[in-house]
Amino acid sequence: xxxxxxSPSTLSASVGDRVTxxxxxxxxxxxxxxxxxxxxxxxxxLLIYKASSLESGVxxxxxxxxxxTEFTLTISSLQPDDFATYYCQQYNSYTWTFGxxxxxxxx
Amino acid sequence: EVQLVxxxxxLVQPGGSLRLSCAASGFTFxxxxxSWVRQAPGKGLEWVANIKQDGSEKYYVDSVKxxxxxxxxxxxxxxxxxxxxLRAEDTAVYYxxxxxxxxxxxxxxxxxxxxxxxxxxxS
Numbered sequence: 001x002x003x004x005x006x007s008p009s010t011l012s013a014s015v016g017d018r019v020t021x022x023x024x025x026x027x028x029x030x031x032x033x034x035x036x037x038x039x040x041x042x043x044x045x046l047l048i049y050k051a052s053s054l055e056s057g058v059x060x061x062x063x064x065x066x067x068x069t070e071f072t073l074t075i076s077s078l079q080p081d082d083f084a085t086y087y088c089q090q091y092n093s094y095t096w097t098f099g100x101x102x103x104x105x106x107x
Numbered sequence: 108e109v110q111l112v113x114x115x116x117x118l119v120q121p122g123g124s125l126r127l128s129c130a131a132s133g134f135t136f137x138x139x140x141x142s143w144v145r146q147a148p149g150k151g152l153e154w155v156a157n158i159k160q161d162g163s164e165k166y167y168v169d170s171v172k173x174x175x176x177x178x179x180x181x182x183x184x185x186x187x188x189x190x191x192x193l194r195a196e197d198t199a200v201y202y203x204x205x206x207x208x209x210x211x212x213x214x215x216x217x218x219x220x221x222x223x224x225x226x227x228x229x230s
Contacts, residue, residue: 001169032209034216036152043202043220044152050209055218087152091215094166096142096154 002026002090006099012107019075021102023088028068032092035064035073038101039084047086048073078104109133109219111203116224123193123228129186129203129221137161137181140206140214143188145199146223153199156188157206157214171197193228200225 003026013019023033031051036044046055048064051071061076075082083106088099115127127143142157156167156177165177176189186203201224204217 030212032212032215036217038152043222044217045220046207046216046218049207049216049218050212089152089154089216091212094213096157096166098152098154101151 002029002092002095002097004088004090004097004099006086006088006102008102009100010103010105012105013078014107015078015080017078017107019078019082019104021073021086021088021104023066023071023073023099025069025071025090025092029090029092031067032090033064033066033071034089034091035062036087036089037082037084038087044087075104109205111205111219111221113201113203113221113224116201116226118227118229119193120230121194121228124189124191125193125226127188127190127201127203127224127226131184131186131203131205134205134219136179136184140208141179141186142204142206142214142217143177143186144202144204144217144220145197145226146202147196147199150199155201158186159214190226193226195228198226198228 033051035048038044052064085103110132112130143155158177174192178187203221205219206214207218
């Protein structure tokens with residue numbers, strides 16, 4: 001099974017900060033990685049797919065990069081609406097696994 | 108507008124059964140892979156099962172194999188999850204999700220989600 005490990009688990013930041021979240025796969029997944037945002041009591045929302053493709057309607061301050069086993073989600077300038085939990089998810093070879101999540105908190 | 112509405116959750120005793128439903132609208136249901144994803148209270152997301160457009164392929168996470176069955180009725184635009192032999196560790200919010208399909212990767216990420224339905228397994 002492919003394991004996904006996110007770091008950090010929690011991140012404290014201020015509005016306007018540049019934020020980077022890392023996701024590592026236990027084996028190569030090419031570019032088959034997605035990122036989601038989830039707010040308390042709500043369903044997850046797709047932000048990025050295929051490692052770096054921005055989902056329609058998602059603000060351009062969100063970006064994704066990486067391939068193989070190491071990936072990053074970057075928020076270029078953190079906005080009040082961005083305080084949430086973020087998950088990565090791999091979809092390689094008909095397997096589907098999420099990372100454990102990264103909570104972005106207000107500093 | 109794509110809408111996915113889950114129903115059927117509730118309180119069930121260990122060893123019991125429950126059938127979840129997901130009503131889809133706003134897109135051509137029969138053209139998409141569909142999936143169930145769950146989230147235990149205070150925990151992360153876990154993919155549970157998915158099903159091909161015509162129901163000919165189904166995949167399950169190891170922990171539910173032999174206990175859960177995913178199915179669909181394209182005429183009713185509906186997705187189902189039959190859950191048998193339920194355990195305390197199956198307690199979670201269950202989300203119905205549409206799958207984004209890529210020619211090279213196959214069924215991939217989850218582009219639309221329902222609001223979820225809570226399943227609680229407890230005596």
